[in-house]
Amino acid sequence: MIVCPNCNHQNPDGAQACEACYTPLPATTACPNCGAPVQTDATFCGQCGTNLKPSNPLEVEASAAPGPLPSIPDLMNPDPLVAPDPLEVSSPPSIPSPDIPDPVPVQATVVNEPPTSGSSAESSSEPSSRSTGASGAAMPGSSKTQLQQQSARLLHTQTDTMIELPSQLSVIHIGKPNDQIPPDIDVSGFPNSEIVSRIHADIRVEGDAYYIEDVGSSNGTYVNHNPLPSGNRHRLRTGDRISLGKGDKVTFLFQVS
Structure with a gap:
């Protein structure tokens, strides 16, 4: 019998869906020890308690093999590597630097001119245009991505x-x-x-x-x-x-x- 995991209804062996609530039933197999029907994802048989999923195949094979395990011989230490001879690097010849005369300081003359009406208007309008442009520009990443739900x-x-x-x-x-x-x-x-x-x-x-x-x-x-x-x-x-x-x-x- 296969018990439904949803409503606990007992269904006949080989059924794919529950007869009461129509829930898909888990697949079953036979216990290798006693032949009782068990689920494919079960760890132990409910009839005889056999472990259906050994933890490590190597451990099972090692436990089944008679006699002690063979000992592993010690590895031999390899001979030390021969250090290579250091390379002799010759320093390049020194090149004398040419004599460069010191630069003569030049004094700049600043001429103050009164601003014209056009230039003052232009300078006064420039900050406002920049601020407007900064506030009106769309910042990247400001718009949120809207997820569309499938219907x-x-x-x-x-x-x-x-x-x-x-x-x-x-x-x-x-x-x-x-x-x-x-x-x-x-x-x-x-x-x-x-x-x-x-x-x-x-x-x-x-x-x-x-x-x-x-x-x-x-x-x-x-x-x-x-x-x-x-x-x-x-x-x-x-x-x-x-x-x-x-x-x-x-x-x-x-x-x-």
Whole structure:
């Protein structure tokens, strides 16, 4: 039996999804010691307690090998390297510097001229233009990057009705009103809804990916006119055609923006 990690329902061996809540079940394997079914990620067998994941294969092999481990001989010290002879570098001959006479100091004469009306106006207007330019210039990095949130929706082709998928849900139930799992997308108001089961299909959101799976409907779920086996899921892409039931009577187009 496989116990559901979500609702603790006991499912038969080999089941892929829980019969009660339709949660995907973990894969199982047989214990190499007693043959009891255990999960593939289990560390110990629940029946006989066998360690299913040895910590280090080398340690297991060493423990299984009889006799003491062979000793490693001491390594011989290598002979010291011969130091190379130092290189003799001869200094380049000195070149006498030429005699350069000292520079003669030159006294600058400053002439004060009264500013003209044009120059005063220009000088008075220059700081204001600079300050204006500094305040009006857009500083790099001042604008904040706005993250666009991905939204998905279903277009009902028979009535041209757009249905937005809830962005806050990770599992979106599609079907008709019932007492077990109320649908997040109710199709009871659409034409030919009698072919849709009350608990028909689920859309699962994982990051920016959307997956659709049939959860045991009576008339099946079809993606791009291909039947979707119960327990399997298909990653939806923009333009995929989803049909609830046979005959392509209740059809939706998946769109992402």
